Amino acid sequence: MSETIRAAWVIARRDFAAIIFSKAFFFFLLGPLFPVALGLAAGGLTQQVTREIAQPVVAVVMAEDDAEAIKVAHATLVEQLGERRLPGIETVAPDGSGQAQIDALLGDQQSEMGKLDAVLSGSLAAPALTAPPNFVQRWQGQLSLLTDYARSGRVETGPPLDVRAVADSSGQQQQQQRLTAQLGQGLLFLLTMLLAGMVLSNLVEEKTNKIIEILAAAIPIDSIFLGKLFAMLAMALIGISVWMVFIVGGITLFGDGLPQLPTPAVGWPLFLLLGFLYFAMAYLLLGSLFLGIGALATTVREVQTLSMPVTMAQVLVFFLAAYSVTKTGEMIEWAAVLFPLSSPFAMLARAAQDGNIWQHGLALVWQIVWAFLIIRFGAGIFRRNVMKSGPTTKKAGFFAAFGRS
Amino acid sequence: MSDYAIEAHGLVKNFDDVRAVDGIDLTVPKGSILGILGPNGAGKTTTLRMLLGIIDPDEGGCRLLGCERPLDAAHDVGYLPEERGLYPAMKAFDAIAFMGALRGLSIAEGRKRARVLLDDAGLGHAAEKEVRMLSKGMAQTVQLLGTIVHRPKLIVLDEPFSGLDALNQAKLERLIRSQAEAGVTVIFSTHVIAHAERLCEDVAIIAGGRIPFSGKVSEARDRLRPQVRLETRSLKGEWRSAIPSNCEPEGHFWHFTLPETGVEPLLKALVEGDAGVQSLAIERPGLHDAFVAIAGEAAAAQMDQPEGEGA
Numbered sequence: 212m213s214e215t216i217r218a219a220w221v222i223a224r225r226d227f228a229a230i231i232f233s234k235a236f237f238f239f240l241l242g243p244l245f246p247v248a249l250g251l252a253a254g255g256l257t258q259q260v261t262r263e264i265a266q267p268v269v270a271v272v273m274a275e276d277d278a279e280a281i282k283v284a285h286a287t288l289v290e291q292l293g294e295r296r297l298p299g300i301e302t303v304a305p306d307g308s309g310q311a312q313i314d315a316l317l318g319d320q321q322s323e324m325g326k327l328d329a330v331l332s333g334s335l336a337a338p339a340l341t342a343p344p345n346f347v348q349r350w351q352g353q354l355s356l357l358t359d360y361a362r363s364g365r366v367e368t369g370p371p372l373d374v375r376a377v378a379d380s381s382g383q384q385q386q387q388q389r390l391t392a393q394l395g396q397g398l399l400f401l402l403t404m405l406l407a408g409m410v411l412s413n414l415v416e417e418k419t420n421k422i423i424e425i426l427a428a429a430i431p432i433d434s435i436f437l438g439k440l441f442a443m444l445a446m447a448l449i450g451i452s453v454w455m456v457f458i459v460g461g462i463t464l465f466g467d468g469l470p471q472l473p474t475p476a477v478g479w480p481l482f483l484l485l486g487f488l489y490f491a492m493a494y495l496l497l498g499s500l501f502l503g504i505g506a507l508a509t510t511v512r513e514v515q516t517l518s519m520p521v522t523m524a525q526v527l528v529f530f531l532a533a534y535s536v537t538k539t540g541e542m543i544e545w546a547a548v549l550f551p552l553s554s555p556f557a558m559l560a561r562a563a564q565d566g567n568i569w570q571h572g573l574a575l576v577w578q579i580v581w582a583f584l585i586i587r588f589g590a591g592i593f594r595r596n597v598m599k600s601g602p603t604t605k606k607a608g609f610f611a612a613f614g615r616s
Numbered sequence: 617m618s619d620y621a622i623e624a625h626g627l628v629k630n631f632d633d634v635r636a637v638d639g640i641d642l643t644v645p646k647g648s649i650l651g652i653l654g655p656n657g658a659g660k661t662t663t664l665r666m667l668l669g670i671i672d673p674d675e676g677g678c679r680l681l682g683c684e685r686p687l688d689a690a691h692d693v694g695y696l697p698e699e700r701g702l703y704p705a706m707k708a709f710d711a712i713a714f715m716g717a718l719r720g721l722s723i724a725e726g727r728k729r730a731r732v733l734l735d736d737a738g739l740g741h742a743a744e745k746e747v748r749m750l751s752k753g754m755a756q757t758v759q760l761l762g763t764i765v766h767r768p769k770l771i772v773l774d775e776p777f778s779g780l781d782a783l784n785q786a787k788l789e790r791l792i793r794s795q796a797e798a799g800v801t802v803i804f805s806t807h808v809i810a811h812a813e814r815l816c817e818d819v820a821i822i823a824g825g826r827i828p829f830s831g832k833v834s835e836a837r838d839r840l841r842p843q844v845r846l847e848t849r850s851l852k853g854e855w856r857s858a859i860p861s862n863c864e865p866e867g868h869f870w871h872f873t874l875p876e877t878g879v880e881p882l883l884k885a886l887v888e889g890d891a892g893v894q895s896l897a898i899e900r901p902g903l904h905d906a907f908v909a910i911a912g913e914a915a916a917a918q919m920d921q922p923e924g925e926g927a
Contacts, residue, residue, distance in 0.1 A: 221717045229705060421701030428668045428695045429718035431687060594672075 215437070218430035222438025223445070226413075230446050240453050243405065247458060267298040267328035267346065269354070270316050277335045277361070278302040284360035297353050298328065305332075313341050335362045385564070387473030392536050392563035394472065395482070396556050399490055400529045406447040407497040408521060411505035412514045413439050414593075419511075423597075432590040436506075440498050440586070447494060475563040485562045485571055492578040493555035497525065499582055500552070503589020507596055532556030539564055548574065551581035618682050621646045621770045621801035622667055626676030629662050636662045638825035639676070644803060644818075646769075649796045651812030652805040653907060654822035660805040661698055663822065664774050668695055681770055689770075691720035694763035698774040698805075700756055704748035708758045709734060711747055715762030726765055733761040737787070753784050760788065764795065771795060773804035777811055789815055813903045823911035833903055840901035840909050844882070846870040847894040855889025858882050874898060 230236055271281050285300050306312050313330045329342030331354060338358045340347065414435075417423040426435050475482040501521055508514045532553040535544035539561070547557035558574045622644040629637040637659045644650050654660045665671045667678055669686025681689040702711050712733065713726030721729075734743045737757055747755055756779060763771060773792075777785050792802050792815055806812055812819050813833065820830040829836055846859075847869050858881060863872040875882065879898060886893050901909075 217720075218718065221714070224723075225703070225714055229703065233705070416703075417701075420703060421697070421699040422703065423701075424665075424670060424697040424699065425695065425701060425715065426718065427670050428665075428693075428697070429690050429715075 215431050215434045218434035219437035219441065221430070222426070222435055223442040224438075226439055226442035227445050230442065231449070236446070240450055243450075243454055244457055247454075247461075266295065267350065268326075269298045269300050269329045269331050269342075269350075270327045271300050271302045272305050272312060272316070272330055272332040273302075273334060273338075274305065278304075280335060280361040281331070281357065284357055288357060288360060297357065298350055300331075301327070317341065331358075388476055388564045389536060391473045391475045391482075392560035393533070395475070395486060395559045395563055396529070396533055396536065399486065399493060399556055399559055400525075400532075402447070402451060402490060403493045403497055404522065404525050404529075406443070406450070407494050407501060407525070408518065410440065410443050410498045410502045411508075411517060411521060412511065413443065413502055414506040415508070415511055415514060418509070418597075427594075432594050433586060436499065436502055436586050436590050436593075440495060440502060443498060444491060444494050448491075451490075476566040477562045477568060481568070482562050486559060488571075488575060489555035489559045489562075492575060492582065493552075495582040496552055496555070496578060496585065497528075499585040499589060503585065503592060506589065506593045509597075528553045529556060532560065536560045536564075549577075551578060551585075554578050554581075618679065619646055620644060620679075621648075621681055622678060622803070624663075624667060624676065624678035627663065627666050627673045627678065628675035629659075629666060629671070630674055636825055637666065637673070640822075640825070640827050642667075642678075642820060642827060642830060644801060646801050647796070647799050648818050649792060649802045649816050650804075651816035651819045652803065652822055653807070653809060653812050653819055653903075654805070654911070655807055658822045659825040660807075660822055661774055664772055664803070664805060668693065668772060691766065692769040694719070694766070694768035694771040696760055696763045696771075696773045696776055698778065700759050700779075702747045702755060702759055702762075704746065706747050707744055708739070708747060708750065708754075709743040711758055712762040712765050715759075716765040719766040719768070721766040729765050730761065733765060734758075737761060753780060756780060757784065757787075760791070764791075768800065770801045771803070773802070775806060776804050777806060777808060785811075809902075809904050809907060819903070821907055821910050829906075829910045836903060836906040836910065837901050840873075840905055841876075842874040843899045843901060843905070844870070844872050844874050845895075845897040845899065846872075846886075847896075848886075849892025849894060850890065853889045853891060855885045855891040858885030858889075868894070 271278050273281065279302075281300065282302060285297060288297055303312075303316065308315075313332055316327055316330050319327070329340060329346050329350070331338060331340055333339040335358060338354075340351065340354055342350070414423070417426060417435075477485065504517060504521065505514055508517060528550075531543075531550065532547045533556070535541075535547040535553075535557055538544045544557065547553045548561070554574060555578060558571060562571065620643050622642060624640060624642040627637055627640040627642075628635070640659070640663055642663075652660050652663070662671070666673045667680060667686070669680070677684075678686070680686040681692055683689040686693075703714075706714065709727055709730040712730035713721075713723050716726035716729065717723050731740070731743055734740050739754060739757060742750060742754055742758075747758065750758065760773075760776070763773070771792075776788055776792075780788060789811070792804070796802050804811075804815075816833055818831065819833055819836060820827050821836070829839075848865075849868065851865060851868065858875070859870060860872045860875065863870055885891075886896075
């Protein structure tokens, strides 16, 4: 075992240095920051556009008293509910033409009031709304509330609600921790998907450069797999650290500060530690599987062909874990916890929702055992199919492996 | 402790329905230079891979430097595969140190030794160059130095002369000799008989996945009787009875195997029979002739080609 670890260290050090000191690594670090920056820019723009165009405007075509009552009621409700909870209003004096005026208002593209979405007409005693169906569906209730307020004349608010704040409630806590679980899982999945897939092509370099035979003659195949996995894991952790620094720094400097996320059941420090450990395990489990699969590919083209099904498999695993977030303790959640590839995701969700700590120790041991088994299995398949070492040695290559009896 | 660097018994390897190696027995004494001779596809590379534990035999087994599992002896073995390979972005001295590290040498010590080896090989100026910047010959030398940097007890070279120019071939021959003089066991495969003839005391001839001969080069040559090359003025006469009956002249030239009776009766018959001897040469067979006799004409026809791939 010590020789396996020593040899794995030799491989890991070579791979790590080769990656870190390559120019491509710089772009690897920068890569994810582009969509983040684009996302932030696009988000700000969208927010601005939404502010500008999303607020509908209703023309109030009523007698002066009624229109004034509507205006006062609108101002009061906006104050209490917020500006975006009600459409804007513009008062228009009735010209006596009835429906013709309404049609003209809705059809006028050059109105000084801007384009109108609907017309509130009639009187407070018998208000009428003329609007497209989707507007009616969205705003009918609010406009009814508005006319009721205006009609009752109770534009003054009653006694203020006596608010008695408590730290938390069980329902709220569960909801919030579920949110933390989902966010944690999502982040874990995103990082794993971005990084674990890279190991698919990890042995292609050795095969292309014909170094694999030198390695196989000198050290166990398990060491090659293990070394490559840990080198890629170290590279991934460096990448994540850099991205985190940029993101946290960017939000702190240019945003409204870090968002207040609900506290997970095990507390933030332990949750973050478990997040780190479960990322490592998810990476090792998926990475060892992908390395084993990718090692069978004989060409870059085969690796590329394998990328899609591998990504889909990752998504399926994530779906299993994500579905189980709201099913704590149920059969499906236990399945997600026990199935090695979804286990890190499911256990991170548990860390957010369940304060028991011992279970994470067991889960980590369970996942390490499976990572070890997958590495051994992958190395065995590699020896048999690629190094042609074994009793059934037909043509090499990933797809040839499926043709074996 | 065994006196043999390699002891292999009954090695068999099949690929699909093809039997690449068919029951090979091979023992290699420590400190010797063994040449494995055979045409392309004879099973040389497969045999070497099985000896080193890169692939498992379907049948049979072997001991490498006394170890049942070849990888247990990996720190004392150096291997140069037929398909040369180095990481292109590595510097030359790092590539050598890395290959040493695979075999248990510390990186620091490997780098130190790599610089010395490169200097000795006249490549000191290339130590800091990336492998991709080296010529093919230089890269092959770097890989060869990586094979010996950890000072192995056994060196296995698969077609080491392939792709080298005459100058580098001579350098490699010198290096093999110097390693052998230092007590290292060297095994190399080749399809160029001349290399084996110059370097080896022992050869194993491999053909069709079998080893029909393994032993001293002189033993292989002694399997054949000397060859007679004769030019006569006359083509007829009593002296013809001294020449094998199935030998026909090409013009006035005769080529035949020296009869069991030896040289003297032949000479007497030629002189007394007035054959008009213009020239006479009695040659001891070379390794090539021995190879033809042992492995057959078909196998021999594929040998002595300048470049090629093994099986």
